[in-house]
Amino acid sequence: MTNLFDADQVRQALTTLHGGSAGFIHICSTGGWTGGTFTTDTSGLNAAVDYVRGLDAKGKAGIYARVTTLSRPLNPGERGAADLSLAFPGFWTDLDIAGPGHKTSAPLPPNVEEARRIVAESGLPEPTLLIHSGGGLYSWHLLDEPHLITPDTIAVISALSERFQQIVKASAERLGYEYGPVGDLPRVLRIPGTVNRKTKDPRPCFIMEGASGTTYPLAELAPLIFGIPLPEPKTPPAPAAALPFTQPRPVRDAEDGLSPGDDYNARATWDEILINRLGWTKLYTRSGVTYWRHPNATSDVSATTGRNDGDNLWVFSTNTQFEPQRVYDKFGAYTLLTRGSTSPAAFSGAGKELYAQGYGARRDRDDPRDLIVPAVEGNLALATVHQLHPEPQRPMPPAGLTPPVLPEEFWAARPMFGQIRQAAHSRLIAPDGVFGAVLARAAVRIDYRIMLRAIVGRPQPLNVFVALGGLSGGGKGASLDTASELLPFTNVDGHHIREISAGSGEGIVKKFFTRAEKKDDEGRGGGMEWQQTIHGILVRVDEGSMFGPLMKRQGQTTTETLRQAWSGERLGGSYADEDRGQQLAPHTYRLCVLLGIQPEIAGFLFDDTFGGLPQRFLWLAVQAPEMPDLDAIPAYPGRLDWAPPAVDLRGSDRLFVGVGELNRQFVDVAPEVEHEIRVAHLAQVTGRAAADPLDGHANLSRLKVAAILGALDGRIAVSVEDWALAGMVMATSTAVRRWMQARVKATEAESRKARNIAHVEREVMAEDAKANARVVRMAKRAHKYVGQILDAGEKATYRAVNRKFGGTEKDGVNAAIDHALEMDWIRRDGEAFALGESVPR
Known part of the structure; x- marks a missing residue:
């Protein structure tokens, strides 16, 4: 066989x-x-x-x-x-x-x-x-x-x-x-x-x-x-407006000040909504997430509740009363089922209905209004209900144009943050971008001998990379300049700083060194040598478009150098002589990066995902949906009153890095923070938790940010509050990074579409040229065949001419005869053809 x-x-x-x-x-x-x-x-x-x-x-x-x-x-x-x-x-x-x-x-x-x-x-x-x-x-x-x-x-x-x-x-x-x-x-x-x-x-x-x-x-x-539309289900669900719905339970004390929607969310249950009145089936609950199936389901799971520790309904099925690919809170579900819509008017009407039933009567206003604010996370269109205050609401920006930003509670947490935001508002630029630049500048100013101890893995420096993303004209350069005014560089003994532009890996390393006279142990000169005189460098790149070609250059070492520098590893080639280059020993330097970049050109960064570069960046936006009105622009508040905590090496820890022992002061990290980091790391190592490749360094990045926030507060320590604030920064960073990725993909898709269209047009033109050439050749032969038929004393009918062409050419005979007639190579003679006045060449 x-x-x-x-x-x-x-x-x-x-x-x-x-x-x-x-x-x-x-x-x-x-x-x-x-x-x-x-x-x-x-x-x-x-x-x-x-x-x-x-x-x-x-x-x-x-x-x-x-x-x-x-x-x-x-x-x-x-x-x-x-x-x-x-x-x-x-x-x-x-x-x-x-x-x-x-x-x-x-x-x-x-x-x-x-x-x-x-x-x-x-x-x-x-x-x-x-x-x-x-x-x-x-x-x-x-x-x-x-x-x-x-x-x-x-x-x-x-x-x-x-x-x-x-x-x-x-x-x-x-x-x-x-x-x-x-x-x-x-x-x-x-x-x-x-x-x-x-x-x-x-x-x-x-x-x-x-x-x-x-x-x-x-x-x-x-x-x-x-x-792509689908046919209506054979047994369509009952109209939403006709569905009975659970009546509210007794009224809560109005002293709460809750709106009707908030109060309903707090007291209604999904069992009442989905099981009692809609006839859904609760399949099971796993890791806090409950899985549901509706009566007309064609697959096992129609929706979930409790995802991401929230109390929302995530709908996947296309065959329910709910809109697919949407997230509903209980009040949103109530509004849809009782009003047949989730428009702002429907929310307002539903709120008034609940008010009439005594739900959450507020003492501060009698006529609450509701607004549904769409947001996008991954492929899901989320809907959350926000209560409006009497003052006019700013219009929502066009979807996809404005990236996520740091929350209000972050800016209100510390006076320094408020000063940074005021400085940004005074220049009409986004506060997040200025904060990101200040964070990197503060990190460069912190003595390189201050480090994070090995909570998991190995000791780490406070080297941070910040990418400021925004559309063209968004103020990336202005953010960097404003941050330099707020926090200028100053040198202290043992920690000298400089700012440079991007270059090759060897070029960046070389900036730490200067040529100086070599001296022996007795102080006598003996020629020149490279000596490390700089300990902190900020690599500033205002436009990522300059950085991309450098990273893609064949044989470049920039990406490798940056990846190594983020972890404080040895930098420089395997050589280190006076003519060819220099080497930096591990943990003997501070290196930070500030990169301004437009989403449309950020693809080169994400191309290095598996190399590990984009996950080392903190991503913040240089655009903001909320800015003060022109008549309320604040004054510039002046420089930040800050100096980095002084390193204290008395009784310091010793760090063995393969070139000897170095005196280092380690950041004091709160025990609760250490425990959280270790639990998360253990889950990842054992495979119990899967992480996005771009979140591979998330907790380490968060710890670096927390340590810098602690230093900005005057401490070489990470408190629980520092860790929480750093969590807000990292959550915003992740959201901005995803926004950037989505913009990159959209740009790449447009480029592919344009290339495809151009390719098709070229193919069509080529095919047209081939077809035209074929028609001309056959038209010349039509002139020849008419002459041959007439010379034989026969009538040159269409059938007689057509018979002369081969079987594979039959589809082109009509076009060939039309062209021959147009060129006057042949002419009509009653029901037949005769030779024309012109002769084909």
């Missing part, structure tokens, strides 16, 4: 779907389904191919790979639920084709062509990859890069996958075929190169030709998937 197994196809398929992705590939087969897990690097792929080869040698009826990678290897007997999914490569279909192996009476497409037609007429773009499963068709719409699934995004990805399947199902039904949705994240599909042995005649599973090969950004594909 011919061996149908193809190891090359197995390798190609696994590499295409999961090669280099985060997590572990899961291979399984009939007769057990638990299988084995493998890493996604070359050695792991080799091992996976060998494992598949072994399963084939055992004659397994089917050998499969999971569509998503796993966040950890499976335990014996474990198959891996959805919550273990880590990397999502794209969207798939599993279309059965009529024939042996399918135990169903439902109508199935009779052949591959009809199965492909289901996908082609669904409204989805061309598939990236087509696979014949030996009994059906798999199509893949692969993402341009796998999407990392987190506890916060699994619901969104699941909802997208479910809707993708519903789109294919609807297309199949329009064509008269049956399709069962298979969008669950633990789904396994047969591996190309293996053999389908479900029937007595083994059939190969193989990669087909004819697919587009195009991959798609999730940011482009997701709106398309949600934009």
Whole structure:
């Protein structure tokens, strides 16, 4: 019997779907389904191919790979639920084709062509990859890069996958075929190169030709998937306005001062809303998150409550009274179900209804108004209810143009923060950008011998990198200049500072050194040598557009130097002679970076995610949604009254760094903070918590920020309050970074679209040129054929001329004759043709 197994196809398929992705590939087969897990690097792929080869040698009826990678290897007997999914490569279909192996009476497409037609007429773009499963068709719409699934995004990805399947199902039904949705994240599909042995005649599973090969950004594909309409459900839910709703419980004491919405949120329960009146099913609760299913559900989970320690309803299903991909608090759900809308007017009306029932009567105003403020986090449109005060509300900025900013409670926490904000407002620039620049300048001024002790890992310096992101003209340079006025550099004994612009790695290191006379132990001169005279350097880059080309230059060492400098590692080449360069020993310097950058050009930073550079940056915005009115601009408050705490090396700790022992003073960190850091680190190391690669240094960055905030408060210590304030900074940094990434992806998508359009236009022009040349050639031959027919004494009818052209040219005869007539190479003579006045050259 011919061996149908193809190891090359197995390798190609696994590499295409999961090669280099985060997590572990899961291979399984009939007769057990638990299988084995493998890493996604070359050695792991080799091992996976060998494992598949072994399963084939055992004659397994089917050998499969999971569509998503796993966040950890499976335990014996474990198959891996959805919550273990880590990397999502794209969207798939599993279309059965009529024939042996399918135990169903439902109508199935009779052949591959009809199965492909289901996908082609669904409204989805061309598939990236087509696979014949030996009994059906798999199509893949692969993402341009796998999407990392987190506890916060699994619901969104699941909802997208479910809707993708519903789109294919609807297309199949329009064509008269049956399709069962298979969008669950633990789904396994047969591996190309293996053999389908479900029937007595083994059939190969193989990669087909004819697919587009195009991959798609999730940011482009997701709106398309949600934009394709689906047919109305066969049993539509009752109109929202007609649904009964739980009546409010007895009125709380009005002295609370709560609004009706706040009071309802505090006292209503999701069981009352979802179970008692809507008939939903509570499936289970895990890690504080409750999973729900509605009566018309086509999948297991329709929504969750309790995610991210909140008391909101996260809706994924497209077949409920609620809008999909939305988050509702209880008052928002109440408003939708009783008013049929979540418009501002509906919120106001719902609030008045609850007021009439005595809910939370406020003493300070009689006619409260409500506003729904949309915000965007990942792929979810969040809605939160904000109570308005009587003063006019500022209009919301256009979606996506304004990045997240530090919260009001941060600015109110300490007088120095208020002074920084006042300085920014006096210059009409964003406070966050000025604060970020002050933070970096303060870090440079703190003596390099002050360090963080090894709470986890190794000791760390207070070296920080700050990226100030904003649109063109947002005030990046002005933020840096204002910070330098607020906190100018001053040198102290043992810690000299300078500010430089970006350069190569060797160039940055060289700025710590000057040429000086070399002296022996007795003070006698002996030539010149490089000596470290600078201990703190601030690398200032006003425009990231200058930094990008430098980082991409072949052979550059800038990114490597910056990554090492953030951790205080040895800097400089392996050489260190008087002519070629210098070396900085570990922890003998302070190096900080201030980078102003526009989101549209920040892609080069995120390109180094796996190298580790972007996760070392603190991200803050140089734009602000709230600024004082022009008639209320404050005066510039003057310099900050601050000097860094003096280093005290008496009785200091000793740090061994491989070049001897160094005297160092370690920052005193509150025990509660140390415990929190260790607990989080242990969860990550043991695999109990999965982190975004860009959050790999989040707690260390937060500790550095907390230590600098402590120093700004006059202490070489981190208090619980410092840690909490640093948490606000890091939360804002994460939000700004995601905003930057979204802008980068949007810009890249536009660039790809423009390139694609230009490519298509070039192709069309080329095809037009080819077609035109073909028409001209055939028109000349039409003139020739008319002459030949007339010379033979026959009538040059259309049929006679047409017969002269070959079979592959028939589609171009009409255009050729029209062109020949236009050029007067031939002319009409009744129902036939005659030669014209012109002769083709």
